[in-house]
Amino acid sequence: MTKLSPNLLIEAQNLRRTYHQGGSLFTALDSASFQVWAGDRIALIGRSGSGKSTLLNLMGGLDTPTDGTIAWVGLGPRETLRPAKVAFVFQMPSLLAPLTVIENVEMPLLLGDTPIEIARTAAMEALERLQLTALAQKLPEELSGGQIQRIAVARTLAYHPKLILADEPTGQLDHPTATLLLDTLFNTLKDTDTALVIATHDPLVADRMHKRWTIQHGILQTDSSHNGLQTVNATPQPKLSITRPMPKNSAPF
Amino acid sequence: MLILLWLKGLLSRRPGRLLGAIAGVALTVALLAAIGVFIVASGATMTQRAIASVPVDWQIQLAPGTDAKAVTDALGQSAAYSALQTVCYADSDGFTAKTKGTVQTTGAGKVLGIGPNYRKDFAPELRPLIGSLDGVLVAQQTAANLQVAPGDTITIQRPGLPAAEVKVDGVIDLPFADSLFQAIGTPAGMAPQAPPDNVLILPLQQWHSLFDPQAQGHPDSVHLQLHVRLIHNLPPTPIKAYTQVEQQARNLEARIAGSGIVGDNLGAKLDGTRKDSLYSQVLFLFLGLPGVILSVLLTLAVTAAGSDRRRQEQSLLRTRGATIGQILQLAGVESAVVGTGGAVLGLGLAVIAMGLLTPGTLLLTVNSVVWMAIAAVVGVGLAVAAILYPAWKTARSSTVVSAKAIIGNSRKPLWRQIWLDGFLLTLAFVVFWRTASTGYQVVLAPEGVPQASVSYDSFIAPVCLWLGTALLTLRLGDVALGRGRSTLTQLLRVPLGSLAGVVIASLSRQRRVVTSSIALVAIAVSFAVSTAVFNTTYNAQARVDAELTNGADVQVVVPPNSTGIPLTMQTQLKGLANVAALQPMQHRFAYVGRDLQDIYGIDPVNLPTVTHIADAYFANHDAQSSLAALASRADGILVSAETVRDFQLKSGDLLNLRLQNAQDGQYHIVPFHFVGVVKEFPTAPTDSFLLANADYIAKQTGNSATETVLIRTKNRDRASLLAQIKPIVSPLAGVKVTDIDAAQRTISSGLTAVDLRGLTRIELSFAILLLVGATGLMLALGMAERRRTFAILDALGAKPRQLGSFLWTEGLLVLLAGGTVGVLLGFGVAAMLVKVLTGVFDPPPDVLAIPWLYLLMAAIASVLSTVIAILGTQSLSSKASLEALRDT
Incomplete structure (x- = not known):
């Protein structure tokens, strides 16, 4: 039994996820056991359809396992994961079409009952960090694919989650744009204890991560030889210098 | 192959x-087919009813000395007939009878001679009241004037010949006296001739023995008619049937010139x-038509709800190298599936709806099949307009990037720039004001002229009001969600918090879609409300009309001048x-001068307790003040406008009438004073009549008999009440007990009240379906198309109540704004x-009747479908967020 630690974010044992597909049972993930620690940089490598997205969805609480257990040890109950603690970056454009860039970025904060003025300030700071303030009043349909993904990253950074789950965020982008996006992401997270899990089949992306997990036909193999985990546990990363916007305790609805 | 793949994808995904x-x-398709088939069936029903209501189709008046057989032969060549009877007419200088020790004498009269089979062939012409239907018959009014009953003797004064005596066998009513005694051959448009006040009917042989000698001396005083019933092999529509007859x-007139x-x-x-048929078409x-237009709009809106996705799919296909031709082919397949499926389903729905709502109207005639075919073609055309046309437009005019756009530009449409909404509303009010102030007729069908026309100008006002308000709703919605955004945000800050x-x-950014939804709901609600209110008002007026005919819920009536009830x-x-x-x-x-009129004696204070006295019954449009004027003066009298004109009456003028006195049976002068003009009154005829205080008439004539009793019932079970009343009044000679339901059924032959009920039943049922479609279905489809948005919100961590903020705000805004305008x-x-x-109504309604129950049902349906x-x-x-998130 793993000793509980405040730096352990997720612990999963024998996770299994099956789907009914055309009358037969399809196993997307089988007997996956893993741990995610604060400050982790994990590359989840696998071909399309190997179960990467399923694993990310289970980690983020978007989906529930058919069998096995998952505990968000350092994050709290599943219902409280989003929007405050876990953020997603999807492969497909995930901005809300009728809202401007700034409104999209502040949305998770508003959903966390953050007062609107504080949410707007935090969103602008996130855009500034990614040098995207010029796009603040644009609508998503006026942006390029790369800009949309960078805005999606800005949206996750605006509220400083403890875990970012990115599902092939560069899958739709050309190489220079993908590089720019990853640079932005890594630079922003450099001095934080935010864990990052990126699902990818791009070796160049995987090379920039501390850990490399592979998944094939739903079978997960974690890279236990990497010592980045111990480093993180031994010496906790300093907290982010920017003050996290505090959610209101009770917003009237 | 591509087409099959696409089709498979559409069906599964x-x-x-x-x-x-x-x-x-x-x-x-269903609405159009149901209404079309209904109109066809309605026309046929109207024709059948018209035919059934005529006791004698043709009355051929023969010139003196004409060979009746030659005319009969010519008749056979011009038209097929099923019954033919010779009827002889003779003028009499008057009739005399001596009863109860007094002698009564009438003015000039008519003596008819009919064959033994006349009653069998033309039964409705003679209605028995007292005694036998064979032998010598005397008309009810004549019997009253002469105070005779079966067994009494009447003396007939013959011009140039000695008087002849006949013994009365029965007293009859002549329900169709107007046509029986019509002046044949008078030019069209001439005032109709009143039927004679005094009528005797003799067996043909007896008539010949009495009046053949008169024909020799005074040929002008005697004439023959052939009464004919045609074989009714006529076209179903009244206009065509009229033309053929x-x-x-x-043709016959030309043959027997x-x-x-x-x-x-x-x-x-x-x-x-x-004319009624044209009214029903109007x-x-x-x-x-508004219902059909609404369902077309709804279909276009339903398909437009998926237009963003279609545009994106089209853009993707073009990116992957599909040609415009291939894209149009795919859209064509989709529209063919939708059009054919919709047409088949719609026709099935129409058949089911008609079976349930208007049983008996679904007849497979050529015309009804044509209507169904038209409806199916319209359905296919609608599918093409809704799917293929937008695809063609997008393929021709937009780029891949613009096709992907969801919000798009917010350029003002042309109608907004030129203020078309304001123009239409102004036009609606100007035309309506003109229409209302001039009181013109929508349907013009001049008597005797084959051509009939509908004044389509009358459509302008409601159509413009409809369109203008729909466009104004779009404008106001756009302004409210655009410029009024910050105000709305402030207003919703309390319920929505920081998400407002x-x-x-x-x-606001999707206001084009949102305001379209509001306008569609407004149109759907207005359709349901206007149809229901008009229908209820119409039915209420049909009841008023029936009450006007029957007097009240139940009427017990004995012949005038009888011993009464x-x-x-x-x-x-x-x-x-x-x-x-x-x-x-x-x-x-x-008698008003030489004119014999019906006079009704009433209790003006208490009569309204049994029947509705409408304002429209009086020239001053005020029932209360008219009855009060009568009540305030014992010898007061209300007369028809025609009598006022003929006698140049002014309020308070003395009017001397002659009424029959009970003492001597003779007509004596009774003074009245003119207090007002009555146009219509319960049980009264449509032509001239008089209305006075019953107490005064009883006192002046020495006769307090009551000829009519009007009853208001506690509940609608009038049939059982009738069954109770009949045994009580059965000892009374010539008594008749009728209820309002029977009267309503009879009146329906006038402007097809029954048929309109069928039309509105179809309309009102479809209105609810359209309402549900415009509210719930449109909202659901629109939201389904944006499920990715909601899935993203869910993935970002929106709680159910927060997701609900977006959904409820949009849903309630559309429902409340659209419902209010509607x-x-x-x-x-x-x-x-x-x-x-107004021409449809007789009399026109005082106020609109509001169908609360239907409106409540419509409101519940709208709210429920929205919720x-x-x-x-x-x-x-x-639930579907993961799948939606993977979608492009």
Whole structure:
């Protein structure tokens, strides 16, 4: 039994996820056991359809396992994961079409009952960090694919989650744009204890991560030889210098 | 192969989109087919009713000395007939009878001679009241004037010959006296000739023995008619049937030129019916067409709900190298599936709807099949317009990037720039004001002229009001969600909290879609409201009309100048369980100068307790003050406008009438004073009549008999009350007991009240379906198309109540704004329709009747469908979020 630690974010044992597909049972993930620690940089490598997205969805609480257990040890109950603690970056454009860039970025904060003025300030700071303030009043349909993904990253950074789950965020982008996006992401997270899990089949992306997990036909193999985990546990990363916007305790609805 | 793949994909991945479009097309096809077939059936019913209501189709008046057989031969060549009878008419200088020690003498009269089979062939002409139907018959009014009964003797004064005596065998009513004694051959448009006051009917042989000698001395005083019933192999529509009968009559007249003239009763009846038929077509246009237009709009809106996705798919296909031709082919396949599926489903729905709502109207005639085919073609055309045309437009005019755009530009459409909404509303009010102030007729069908026309100008006002308000709703919605965004945000800050800004921002940027939904709901609600209000007002007026004919819920009537309905019997009737109120009424005759008119003696204070006295019955449009004027003066009298004109009467003028006195049976002068003008009154005829105080008439004539008793019932079970009343009054000679339901059925032959009920039943049922479609279905489809948005919100961590903020705000905004505009517009259109279609109503209604129950049902249907759509979307958004997130 793993000793509980405040730096352990997720612990999963024998996770299994099956789907009914055309009358037969399809196993997307089988007997996956893993741990995610604060400050982790994990590359989840696998071909399309190997179960990467399923694993990310289970980690983020978007989906529930058919069998096995998952505990968000350092994050709290599943219902409280989003929007405050876990953020997603999807492969497909995930901005809300009728809202401007700034409104999209502040949305998770508003959903966390953050007062609107504080949410707007935090969103602008996130855009500034990614040098995207010029796009603040644009609508998503006026942006390029790369800009949309960078805005999606800005949206996750605006509220400083403890875990970012990115599902092939560069899958739709050309190489220079993908590089720019990853640079932005890594630079922003450099001095934080935010864990990052990126699902990818791009070796160049995987090379920039501390850990490399592979998944094939739903079978997960974690890279236990990497010592980045111990480093993180031994010496906790300093907290982010920017003050996290505090959610209101009770917003009237 | 590509087409099959696409089709398979649509069926498996987008079944909602296909089914929604098919449902919309099906609704349009069903409504159009049902209304079309109904109109065809309605026309046929009107023709059949017109035919059935005419006792004698043709009355051929023979010139003196004409060989009747030659005319009969010519008749056989011009038209096929099923019955033919010779009827002889003779003028008499008057009749005399000596009864109860007094001698009564009438003015000039008519003596008819009929064959033994006349009653069998033309039964409705003679209604037995007392005694036998064989032998010498005396008309009810003549019997009253002469105070004779079966067994008494009447002396007939013959010009140039000694008087002849006949013994009365029976007293009869002549329900169709107007046509029986019509002046045949008078030019069209001349005032109709009043039937004679005094009539005797003799067996043909007896007539010949008495009047053949008179024919020799005074040939002008005697004439022969052939009464004919045609074989009714006529076209179903009244207009065509009229034309055919008219042509046959003209053909016969040409064949017997100089020997006879045709009195075309059937043609005249069909002439009137074609006016009703045109009215029903106008009603169809006013009531049915908006429903069809609404269902077309709804279908276009349903398919437009998926237009963003279609554009994106099209853009993707083009990116992957598909040619415009291939894209159009795919859109063509989709529209073919939707069109064919919608047409088949719609026709099936129409058949089921008609079977349930208007049983008996679904007849497979050529015309009904044509209507169904038209509806199916419209359905296919609608599918092409909704799917193929937008695809073609997008393929020709937009780039891949612009096709992907969801919000798009916000350029003002042309109609907004030129203020078309304001122009249409102004036009609506100007035209309506003109229509209302001039009181013109929508349907013009001049008597005897084959051509009939509908004044389509009358459509302008309601159509412009409809369109103008719909466009104004779009404008106001756009302004409210655009410029009024910050105000709305402030207003919703309390219920939505910090999300108010983004919720309103989201609605504001999608305001083109949102305001279209509001306008569609407004149109759907207005359609339901206007149809229901008009229908209820119409039905209420049909009831007023029936009450006008029957007097009250139940009427007990004995012939005028009889012994009347005894007071003890009235008390007995009053004691029956279902009797709420009872009022006696006198019905006598009075001479106004030389003109004999019906006179009604009433209790002006208490009569309104049994029947509705409408304002429209009086020239001053004030029932209360007219009855009060009568009540305030014992010898007061209300007369017809015609009498006022003929005698140049002014309020308070003395009017001397002659009424029959009970003492001597003779007509004596009774002074009255003119207090007002009455146009119509319960049980009174449509031509001139008089209305006075019953007490005064009783005192002046020495006769307090009550000829009519009007009863208001406590509940609608009038049939059982009738069954209770009949045994009580059965000892009274010639007594007749009728209820309002029977009267309503009879009146329906006038303007097809029954048929309109069928039309509105179809309309009102479809209105609810359209309402549900415009509210819940549209909302659900629109939200389904944006399920990715909701899935993203869910993935970002939106709680159910937060997701609900977006959904409820949009749903309630559309429902409340659209519902409010729709209710106001519905009442406006209904008021306009009632005013424009004044000719339909007899008398016109005082106020609009409001169908509270239906409106409540419509409101519940709208709210329920909206709530179900929102809750369904909310539930599906969270469940299907993972799948939606993977979608492009």
